[in-house]
Amino acid sequence: MAKASEIKNEDSIEIVEAYYCTECKRNHTKGKIYKEHLQFAKIENDGEEITEDDELELNKDDYSEQEEIDLAEEIEDTDLEEDIEFEEDDDFDIGEKILNDDVQNCVEAVKKLPGVGEATLKKLIKAGFNSLESIAYTPPSIIQEESGLGDKTTVRLIKASMEKLNIGFKSAEDVWEHRKNIARISTGSQELDDLLGGGLETGCVTEFFGEFRTGKTQIMHQLCVNVQLSREKGGLEGNALYIDTEGTFRPERIIQMSEALDLDHKKVLKNIVFGRAYNSDHQILLIKEAANLIKERNIKVIVVDSLIGHFRSEYIGRGTLANRQQLINSHLHDLLRLADIHPELGIVVTNQVQSKPDVFYGNPLQATGGNVVAHGSTIRIYLRKGKGEQRVAKMVDAPHLPEGEAVFSITENGISD
Numbered sequence: 001m002a003k004a005s006e007i008k009n010e011d012s013i014e015i016v017e018a019y020y021c022t023e024c025k026r027n028h029t030k031g032k033i034y035k036e037h038l039q040f041a042k043i044e045n046d047g048e049e050i051t052e053d054d055e056l057e058l059n060k061d062d063y064s065e066q067e068e069i070d071l072a073e074e075i076e077d078t079d080l081e082e083d084i085e086f087e088e089d090d091d092f093d094i095g096e097k098i099l100n101d102d103v104q105n106c107v108e109a110v111k112k113l114p115g116v117g118e119a120t121l122k123k124l125i126k127a128g129f130n131s132l133e134s135i136a137y138t139p140p141s142i143i144q145e146e147s148g149l150g151d152k153t154t155v156r157l158i159k160a161s162m163e164k165l166n167i168g169f170k171s172a173e174d175v176w177e178h179r180k181n182i183a184r185i186s187t188g189s190q191e192l193d194d195l196l197g198g199g200l201e202t203g204c205v206t207e208f209f210g211e212f213r214t215g216k217t218q219i220m221h222q223l224c225v226n227v228q229l230s231r232e233k234g235g236l237e238g239n240a241l242y243i244d245t246e247g248t249f250r251p252e253r254i255i256q257m258s259e260a261l262d263l264d265h266k267k268v269l270k271n272i273v274f275g276r277a278y279n280s281d282h283q284i285l286l287i288k289e290a291a292n293l294i295k296e297r298n299i300k301v302i303v304v305d306s307l308i309g310h311f312r313s314e315y316i317g318r319g320t321l322a323n324r325q326q327l328i329n330s331h332l333h334d335l336l337r338l339a340d341i342h343p344e345l346g347i348v349v350t351n352q353v354q355s356k357p358d359v360f361y362g363n364p365l366q367a368t369g370g371n372v373v374a375h376g377s378t379i380r381i382y383l384r385k386g387k388g389e390q391r392v393a394k395m396v397d398a399p400h401l402p403e404g405e406a407v408f409s410i411t412e413n414g415i416s417d
């Protein structure tokens with residue numbers, strides 16, 4: 001009988017129930033298994049020992065049934081993916097990318113968590129959980145779903161990360177210390193910056209919503225340029241990550257805006273990581289992948305233009321509403337988590353408006369996405385057209401800023417007063 005790992009994929013079938021294979025001498029829990037091995041299956045695990053556990057640093061005696069499954073997953077993975085080797089200097093490759101020092105330090109911390117072997121580490125990193133913060137702040141169900149780790153392992157990792165980060169109750173003074181790291185990115189308009197309390201705030205999600213041609217996309221372009229400026233000039237000396245769901249990103253505009261600020265447009269373009277999202281699933285995936293790029297590429301602003309567009313066009317009709325709202329909610333929480341983990345990262349999204357036929361007084365235009373988005377975004381700005389190049393921004397919701405309005409212009413040079 002050939003060894004399991006030598007049989008090609010076409011010869012395999014999906015596992016329905018976890019079983020112990022006396023031929024391989026190990027548990028098979030999920031993914032593909034080999035038809036020929038079914039005859040060796042023992043569905044009820046009657047306490048037989050897993051013998052090929054040499055590579056595990058964990059003490060098996062401490063583990064319950066679910067943990068045994070986790071353990072077996074680790075064995076399987078290490079077996080089937082023998083080509084995954086960690087370099088001696090611990091500087092390892094994920095895909096094509098060599099991790100930089102900052103990321104490396106975060107990964108090192110994850111590696112030191114109790115029970116994290118190479119297989120677990122690889123799964124975590126592949127799913128974007130490359131720091132203690134990302135593990136501590138993510139609900140267990142999401143970590144489990146995305147990394148494929150078992151529930152007990154996940155809970156243990158979260159607990160250990162929380163302990164290491166000292167997460168729990170803290171004094172308001174500590175919160176204030178944390179908020180001191182919050183920075184601002186200038187929008188290019190002094191008035192709009194004032195409305196925002198000094199520019200786009202980092203460490204939270206800001207939403208710009210309004211009708212078409214009100215300047216949402218222009219503001220997004222400008223922030224990608226301005227974030228690269230020095231701190232004295234209103235930037236954060238960082239790079240931008242742009243997720244375009246509508247196909248309206250224009251490098252030409254970036255060049256115009258860069259030249260207006262005497263910046264080398266080639267450098268500016270190079271410092272914008274761009275992702276075109278073709279559907280809502282792709283959009284969700286891009287944000288999950290973005291988690292790995294933030295430190296590595298020194299990303300200080302993430303743009304999603306627009307947040308809801310794909311969801312709206314893909315989920316049509318009342319029957320799909322609950323599902324759609326749930327997906328948007330979890331997507332927004334992915335963004336909010338990134339903001340929590342990285343206090344120096346600004347996250348800005350755009351949103352369309354829809355007309356509410358039952359509003360007789362006041363503004364009949366409402367941001368799409370309903371309450372999910374309204375509660376999710378930390379700061380909300382409503383944009384409307386003014387005279388000519390002028391646009392009016394209205395602060396609709398912010399935990400610490402007064403309501404108010406600002407007038408700015410969209411010119412060839414970008415956003416200005």
Ligand code: GTP
Pocket residue numbers: 210211212213214215216217218219248352389410411412413
């Ligand atoms: P939708 O994505 O359609 O919902 O609109 P939006 O709010 O994203 O609009 P966008 O930011 O694309 O703004 C478009 C407006 O920007 C246009 O109406 C133009 O007036 C203005 N604009 C874009 N490029 C230039 C330019 O080079 N010079 C000037 N003066 N205005 C520009």
Ligand code: MG
Pocket residue numbers: 216217218246248305
């Ligand atoms: Mg737009």
